[in-house]
Amino acid sequence: MASYAQCLVCDDCGREFSLRDALNTCPACGGLLEVRYDMAAMRRGVHSLASCEQTRSIWRYGQFLPPVQEENIVTLGEGGTPLTPSVHIGPALGLKHLYFKNDTMMPTGSFKDRGFSLAVSYAKEIGVQNGFTYSSGNAGASFSAYASRGGFRALVCVEYVASQTKMAMINLYGARTAILEFERFAQIEEMLSRASRELNLYQFVNFINPIRHEAMKTYAYEIVEALGCAPDAMFHPVGTGGGLWGAWKGYCELEALGMTDRRPRMYCVQPAVTAHFRQAFARGEREAAPYGDPTQTIAQSIAADSPLHGGRRILKAVYESDGAALGVSEEEILQALRDLAHEGIAAEPASASTVAALRQACAQGRINAEDTVVCVITGSALKQPAAVVSACGVPQTRIRADFDALRALLASDGGRGGKTSG
Numbered sequence: 001m002a003s004y005a006q007c008l009v010c011d012d013c014g015r016e017f018s019l020r021d022a023l024n025t026c027p028a029c030g031g032l033l034e035v036r037y038d039m040a041a042m043r044r045g046v047h048s049l050a051s052c053e054q055t056r057s058i059w060r061y062g063q064f065l066p067p068v069q070e071e072n073i074v075t076l077g078e079g080g081t082p083l084t085p086s087v088h089i090g091p092a093l094g095l096k097h098l099y100f101k102n103d104t105m106m107p108t109g110s111f112k113d114r115g116f117s118l119a120v121s122y123a124k125e126i127g128v129q130n131g132f133t134y135s136s137g138n139a140g141a142s143f144s145a146y147a148s149r150g151g152f153r154a155l156v157c158v159e160y161v162a163s164q165t166k167m168a169m170i171n172l173y174g175a176r177t178a179i180l181e182f183e184r185f186a187q188i189e190e191m192l193s194r195a196s197r198e199l200n201l202y203q204f205v206n207f208i209n210p211i212r213h214e215a216m217k218t219y220a221y222e223i224v225e226a227l228g229c230a231p232d233a234m235f236h237p238v239g240t241g242g243g244l245w246g247a248w249k250g251y252c253e254l255e256a257l258g259m260t261d262r263r264p265r266m267y268c269v270q271p272a273v274t275a276h277f278r279q280a281f282a283r284g285e286r287e288a289a290p291y292g293d294p295t296q297t298i299a300q301s302i303a304a305d306s307p308l309h310g311g312r313r314i315l316k317a318v319y320e321s322d323g324a325a326l327g328v329s330e331e332e333i334l335q336a337l338r339d340l341a342h343e344g345i346a347a348e349p350a351s352a353s354t355v356a357a358l359r360q361a362c363a364q365g366r367i368n369a370e371d372t373v374v375c376v377i378t379g380s381a382l383k384q385p386a387a388v389v390s391a392c393g394v395p396q397t398r399i400r401a402d403f404d405a406l407r408a409l410l411a412s413d414g415g416r417g418g419k420t421s422g
């Protein structure tokens with residue numbers, strides 16, 4: 001597949017590197033690498049989007065992603081998820097155009113599949129045959145699935161706080177798995193950066209791997225195609241920030257390509273107990289310092305006391321887009337989880353946090369009634385079953401399989417379920 005990607009460029013020293021080299025961070029200075037595209041060629045090629053109907057997956061946008069030949073693509077049909085209009089939450093908040101980007105419907109149950117389909121395919125393309133990631137749970141499962149499917153050896157270190165289900169899914173898909181013990185995120189970061197420098201190890205951790213977050217551009221592409229333009233506001237749960245940053249890069253490209261006349265305000269969402277981005281944002285800082293205790297939140301997938309590389313890309317997107325970094329309480333997250341479920345979407349707590357943050361942003365006057373707003377629902381409730389029980393408990397009523405018992409149950413429920421009660 002042809003690609004408009006040209007090279008990798010270092011955020012810090014500006015050096016350029018070939019896309020054929022198996023690089024993580026910048027070999028010269030350790031900075032983060034970003035894929036650069038030939039925007040003029042992209043502009044000439046953008047019309048091909050409309051005619052490219054073979055697939056709904058992220059590979060529909062293959063030319064706008066780093067180069068991968070057809071035979072190296074490892075896909076499970078990731079992407080192309082519904083942009084579902086809100087029927088309850090939006091109206092209750094006085095919003096006319098609220099949507100949920102429902103990535104709970106991804107092959108392994110989380111939005112991580114966009115990134116791993118691309119990153120594993122690309123790794124095959126450049127001849128890498130094994131790799132490593134650390135994970136809060138969903139990344140490990142996704143990596144494991146795509147690696148096994150692609151005939152690729154995966155090693156995953158999964159945070160000890162991850163649900164048993166997430167850990168077991170990583171095993172199930174076939175990766176070699178170890179549970180990662182730590183007290184502070186800085187220990188993980190030190191481990192990863194030494195591994196980059198001292199071992200011949202190709203990593204799939206967001207940002208250390210320069211390819212994964214490119215796939216998150218496909219949010220922007222899919223949403224702009226569905227709405228005809230970019231939304232006014234996008235809420236994204238943030239762990240490393242790969243999802244938010246990738247989406248922002250996509251919106252910036254689409255604006256440069258003339259596909260949309262605006263870019264959304266980006267809202268970075270974290271649990272209040274670890275809201276280091278909110279701390280930095282409140283002080284107008286460009287880098288976030290460690291803050292909080294990740295063991296104190298139910299939102300496992302976005303629980304980290306400090307950001308990778310100071311989270312500079314995330315804060316840049318928030319400032320440039322005129323968005324904000326928000327922190328939501330545990331009660332707000334559980335309420336949002338229940339409310340989303342009444343829309344028919346069962347989300348894990350990290351994903352429901354976007355709805356909690358939207359509510360806050362409305363209360364703070366950051367959102368207008370006419371705004372088009374997208375909350376990204378990144379992962380399925382099924383991955384964290386204990387959280388579902390925390391949110392609503394198990395049913396308390398029990399009856400015998402007996403006609404009279406059913407009749408009594410219906411009567412006690414005000415006759416709901418009857419033919420005429422609607």
Ligand SMILES: *Cc1c(COP(=O)(O)O)cnc(C)c1O
Pocket residue numbers: 110111112136138139206237238239240241242243244301302348350351378379380
């Ligand atoms: C990984 C994850 C996040 C955070 O994504 P980042 O790209 O690391 O910011 C949010 N929600 C869910 C469900 C996740 O699995």
Ligand SMILES: [Zn+2]
Pocket residue numbers: 010011012013014015026027028029030031
């Ligand atoms: Zn550099």
